[in-house]
Amino acid sequence: MDRTNQLLKALAQLEITGKDAEGLLGLLDFIDVPNDLYCVGAVLENVAAALELPLIKEIAPHTKLVLQALEYRSKTYYLIEKLQKHRDKEHFFRPRETSIKVAMHSYITDHQLYVLLFMNSDKNQLFYHTFRQILLFLPALIAKHTDLNPDVYLKNSDKKELSEIFREFSQETPITDWYSVITGEKYDSLSSFIRRFGQLAAHLKRLNYSKKYRQIKRLATLIKILQLGLGIPRKRKSSKGRQRGSSPHKPPEIDGYTALTGEMLVKLTLPDIHDEDNLVYAIWESPGDSVDYDAIYSGEEEQEQEVGEVYIFQTAQPLESYVQAFHGKRVSRAILNRISRQNNYLPLSLQMLSPYELQLLVMTIANEPDSTDTLLLQLIIMTMLHTAAPFERARELLFANKFHDTEVQANIGYEYSSQSWIIPALNLNYKTHADYHNVQKAAYLLRLPATELCRRKFDELKKIQQPTETPEKPCNKTNVLSEDIKAYMKGIGTGTLTKARISNHLLISACAVFGQATAALLFNREPPGSMARSYYTSLHTKLLQQRYTTLLGNEATSFGKKINAAQQVEQPGWIGARYRPEITEVAAAVITMASELSMLQARLIEPGKWIEFHNLYITYQVFCQSLLTGMRPITIPLVNPEQVISSVGVFIRKEKAREDEFNTRHIPICQTVLALMSAYQRHMLIVKSRLFRKSIPLSSLPEIFYLDINCLPRPFQPLLYQQVLKRYIDLPPNLNRRLLRNFLEEQSVPHEIIDVVMGHANIGEQYWGAHSTLSMRDIRGQIAPHMTKFAELLGIKTIQGLPA
Amino acid sequence: MKHTKSTEPNVLVDICLKDIQGIHPEVQNIVARTADVIYASAPDDFSELTLCYLLTIHPIHVVELETQLYVIAGFRSFELATLALTRESTITCMLHANIESKDLTNIAMIDIAGSPIMHSLGAKFVQQLQNLVQALGERVLTLFPRLQSIRRIRGQNKSTT
Numbered sequence: 001m002d003r004t005n006q007l008l009k010a011l012a013q014l015e016i017t018g019k020d021a022e023g024l025l026g027l028l029d030f031i032d033v034p035n036d037l038y039c040v041g042a043v044l045e046n047v048a049a050a051l052e053l054p055l056i057k058e059i060a061p062h063t064k065l066v067l068q069a070l071e072y073r074s075k076t077y078y079l080i081e082k083l084q085k086h087r088d089k090e091h092f093f094r095p096r097e098t099s100i101k102v103a104m105h106s107y108i109t110d111h112q113l114y115v116l117l118f119m120n121s122d123k124n125q126l127f128y129h130t131f132r133q134i135l136l137f138l139p140a141l142i143a144k145h146t147d148l149n150p151d152v153y154l155k156n157s158d159k160k161e162l163s164e165i166f167r168e169f170s171q172e173t174p175i176t177d178w179y180s181v182i183t184g185e186k187y188d189s190l191s192s193f194i195r196r197f198g199q200l201a202a203h204l205k206r207l208n209y210s211k212k213y214r215q216i217k218r219l220a221t222l223i224k225i226l227q228l229g230l231g232i233p234r235k236r237k238s239s240k241g242r243q244r245g246s247s248p249h250k251p252p253e254i255d256g257y258t259a260l261t262g263e264m265l266v267k268l269t270l271p272d273i274h275d276e277d278n279l280v281y282a283i284w285e286s287p288g289d290s291v292d293y294d295a296i297y298s299g300e301e302e303q304e305q306e307v308g309e310v311y312i313f314q315t316a317q318p319l320e321s322y323v324q325a326f327h328g329k330r331v332s333r334a335i336l337n338r339i340s341r342q343n344n345y346l347p348l349s350l351q352m353l354s355p356y357e358l359q360l361l362v363m364t365i366a367n368e369p370d371s372t373d374t375l376l377l378q379l380i381i382m383t384m385l386h387t388a389a390p391f392e393r394a395r396e397l398l399f400a401n402k403f404h405d406t407e408v409q410a411n412i413g414y415e416y417s418s419q420s421w422i423i424p425a426l427n428l429n430y431k432t433h434a435d436y437h438n439v440q441k442a443a444y445l446l447r448l449p450a451t452e453l454c455r456r457k458f459d460e461l462k463k464i465q466q467p468t469e470t471p472e473k474p475c476n477k478t479n480v481l482s483e484d485i486k487a488y489m490k491g492i493g494t495g496t497l498t499k500a501r502i503s504n505h506l507l508i509s510a511c512a513v514f515g516q517a518t519a520a521l522l523f524n525r526e527p528p529g530s531m532a533r534s535y536y537t538s539l540h541t542k543l544l545q546q547r548y549t550t551l552l553g554n555e556a557t558s559f560g561k562k563i564n565a566a567q568q569v570e571q572p573g574w575i576g577a578r579y580r581p582e583i584t585e586v587a588a589a590v591i592t593m594a595s596e597l598s599m600l601q602a603r604l605i606e607p608g609k610w611i612e613f614h615n616l617y618i619t620y621q622v623f624c625q626s627l628l629t630g631m632r633p634i635t636i637p638l639v640n641p642e643q644v645i646s647s648v649g650v651f652i653r654k655e656k657a658r659e660d661e662f663n664t665r666h667i668p669i670c671q672t673v674l675a676l677m678s679a680y681q682r683h684m685l686i687v688k689s690r691l692f693r694k695s696i697p698l699s700s701l702p703e704i705f706y707l708d709i710n711c712l713p714r715p716f717q718p719l720l721y722q723q724v725l726k727r728y729i730d731l732p733p734n735l736n737r738r739l740l741r742n743f744l745e746e747q748s749v750p751h752e753i754i755d756v757v758m759g760h761a762n763i764g765e766q767y768w769g770a771h772s773t774l775s776m777r778d779i780r781g782q783i784a785p786h787m788t789k790f791a792e793l794l795g796i797k798t799i800q801g802l803p804a
Numbered sequence: 805m806k807h808t809k810s811t812e813p814n815v816l817v818d819i820c821l822k823d824i825q826g827i828h829p830e831v832q833n834i835v836a837r838t839a840d841v842i843y844a845s846a847p848d849d850f851s852e853l854t855l856c857y858l859l860t861i862h863p864i865h866v867v868e869l870e871t872q873l874y875v876i877a878g879f880r881s882f883e884l885a886t887l888a889l890t891r892e893s894t895i896t897c898m899l900h901a902n903i904e905s906k907d908l909t910n911i912a913m914i915d916i917a918g919s920p921i922m923h924s925l926g927a928k929f930v931q932q933l934q935n936l937v938q939a940l941g942e943r944v945l946t947l948f949p950r951l952q953s954i955r956r957i958r959g960q961n962k963s964t965t
Contacts (some may be wrong), residue, residue: 605840682846
């Protein structure tokens with residue numbers, strides 16, 4: 001949309017349309033208004049004051065400019081009056097913010113003069129108004145001189161400099177003091193105004209302060225720009241052919257399209273040849289008036305042109321679609337790159353061990369070592385295998401009798417007292433820190449039960465080197481080098497084992513069986529792919545211990561052995577995400593909300609109670625629906641019937657404002673959600689009927705809103721929601737996603753199904769995407785019983801809204 | 805806008821719903837005070853057909869003010885029409901030609917307070933409604949499906965407690 005249309009649209013919102021609006025366009029351009037009319041009221045007040053002052057001498061001889069000043073002045077008043085009546089007038093008048101940089105943030109670059117028109121001064125307002133009058137007419141004055149002398153012209157950079165300098169000056173006390181000394185004077189002409197600035201330079205020279213030289217220089221620039229209005233050309237550096245630095249990046253479709261002239265792209269071919277190689281592309285411009293058809297038909301044109309090869313029009317397509325397709329290709333290539341970057345695609349045989357190799361490895365480790373060094377090598381390989389630790393980490397293994405639960409562990413270790421591996425809890429790097437005081441903190445370490453082989457090996461070690469009581473460094477440093485390990489591995493089987501395959505083996509198996517999140521928590525290692533899963537998952541240590549045992553059991557059966565794992569150590573707590581919402585506390589919040597709602601329902605007859613009811617009802621609906629769907633509680637966190645495909649019970653939703661397909665996901669929904677949705681729809685209909693009685697236009701209502709005490713709608717915002725929610729549960733609004741993910745993980749729902757529900761996936765591997773082979777029906781079939789159970793555990797009931 | 809034109813003071817006219825500007829400015833305040841009122845029915849309790857008949861039986865009363873039409877009585881009808889019908893629907897309204905501005909408040913109040921007194925069922929609402937359904941037979945249930953669960957029409961308080 002071009003500027004005129006945008007301005008007309010903005011004016012239409014002020015109920016100024018048709019000729020009235022068109023008449024105002026001149027004024028709006030005159031003051032260089034931004035398209036959204038931001039703070040235009042405040043600016044117009046200043047403009048009116050500036051135009052009320054006697055016009056400067058330089059303008060007076062130009063009747064057109066004088067008439068323009070008069071016309072704009074009356075239009076200014078007209079527009080101010082309209083703005084005063086507008087219900088959203090805060091947007092147009094002076095914001096509370098006084099810092100010009102903050103108040104006019106994002107307008108400064110494009111509307112330099114507008115910003116100056118907006119500025120106010122406590123002590124120098126009159127001076128500012130005079131300056132504004134000059135500013136308003138400066139472009140016109142310069143344009144008049146340009147006609148006589150082409151060397152006098154105003155560049156955009158001049159405007160920018162002018163704006164920057166004046167803004168800088170407005171914060172300098174020596175300068176503003178000087179302004180206030182002269183503010184009572186009358187400036188009847190631009191030349192006298194400029195003269196005054198000349199005196200300011202002399203004044204500054206006499207002062208003694210740090211920035212004065214910079215400001216004297218800036219002042220000289222300011223004067224030079226203003227002098228353009230008097231017809232005095234400004235010396236400019238000759239522009240070089242090439243721009244310095246790199247030119248700003250332009251999206252390719254603009255580049256490509258504007259560089260190609262014409263409307264159609266046609267494919268030409270020779271009459272007898274249909275070979276692809278002989279195709280010629282041409283850009284065809286639709287014939288305009290300039291083509292002399294008569295000349296062509298009469299044959300004159302043909303005689304003047306040499307007729308070469310004859311081409312046949314094979315196909316043609318609009319150039320625009322060609323450009324789009326071209327751009328599409330580029331984008332898709334970029335996406336493919338992103339996908340392959342994120343998912344380190346490698347055949348599994350290159351990443352993990354085969355059952356045979358695993359068997360060989362375990363047998364080698366089990367061998368009686370012939371020396372201490374061999375024992376250490378065996379121990380390190382065993383650590384790599386059993387804790388999925390890279391060599392560098394395994395080498396730093398600590399062994400001690402007891403590890404402290406309350407200390408942050410840096411290294412993995414082996415604890416003799418509990419016969420367990422010690423894995424430091426996965427530490428996710430959060431950009432923001434948040435402390436939730438009333439919630440249980442995550443555990444610092446995870447104890448994984450060691451197998452019989454591991455226990456035996458560590459007991460052998462104990463004979464050589466007594467473990468310390470607590471983990472201490474560097475008392476049990478092993479000093480094993482990468483070379484030693486490589487040499488040792490050469491002797492196993494065909495000698496093709498690598499360190500990476502050993503340490504990745506269990507990690508990859510865990511990913512396949514339990515999903516990426518569990519694998520990351522178990523071994524404190526992030527597998528490749530989307531990290532989102534780990535950020536949302538927090539699991540009890542007990543569950544992780546069980547899963548570890550299962551995993552080792554699977555591995556052992558792969559080569560026909562039974563595993564004898566140590567007893568799990570009772571270790572309360574959980575590890576994972578930043579906080580862990582518990583079902584009981586969320587259920588308590590749901591029940592409290594529901595009982596408060598039913599109390600309010602009994603008192604709906606009291607005046608104004610329904611507003612309270614509505615606000616809590618909205619919170620309840622958002623809370624329950626988002627719990628059951630795993631929606632992000634942002635923009636509009638409710639299931640909309642238009643987004644539901646009821647035949648498969650799937651809700652299609654786009655949550656992040658991005659154009660790519662990665663953020664449109666399909667969420668299977670359960671019956672409770674549908675019931676909640678229809679209760680909400682009815683409730684909103686009744687709320688609308690009540691607002692209608694208050695003469696609030698229904699078309700202006702946001703999709704979801706709270707009501708203030710005067711029945712005025714306030715659009716739903718996560719922050720408002722959080723404020724209400726805080727009364728029931730003191731956790732951030734996205735607790736729903738964490739709770740859901742944990743619940744489903746604990747129910748041992750297949751991880752790909754969890755990913756569908758949460759909308760987590762590696763780029764290009766969406767389970768709900770067009771290329772996915774998972775059927776939505778199957779997904780829903782697997783998830784539905786769990787969701788019903790979840791709703792039951794949380795005590796979510798469909799509460800009817802306002803009765804009528 | 806109007807299909808029939810008459811010099812008579814009050815006439816029934818067919819008006820497109822979108823041509824009604826809203827509630828008359830003089831009485832907007834009074835109507836706003838009814839926002840707390842709980843009715844026995846919601847806009848989606850009526851089918852389009854039944855609502856059109858009801859709107860003819862209890863028409864919206866409008867006056868012309870500066871070439872625009874404003875509602876001066878029949879507020880509930882107007883509310884249901886706006887929420888349940890499309891903006892393009894044509895409904896029959898009573899157009900008043902000679903109403904003094906000072907009478908508007910009275911008319912509005914009479915409608916708001918008088919209409920419920922005039923129409924609503926008295927004691928034992930649910931039972932009376934059931935009696936009515938029995939007396940009128942099956943046909944009434946097809947016209948008003950909500951009557952199949954009368955308690956719902958009565959409202960939440962009774963059914964939940």
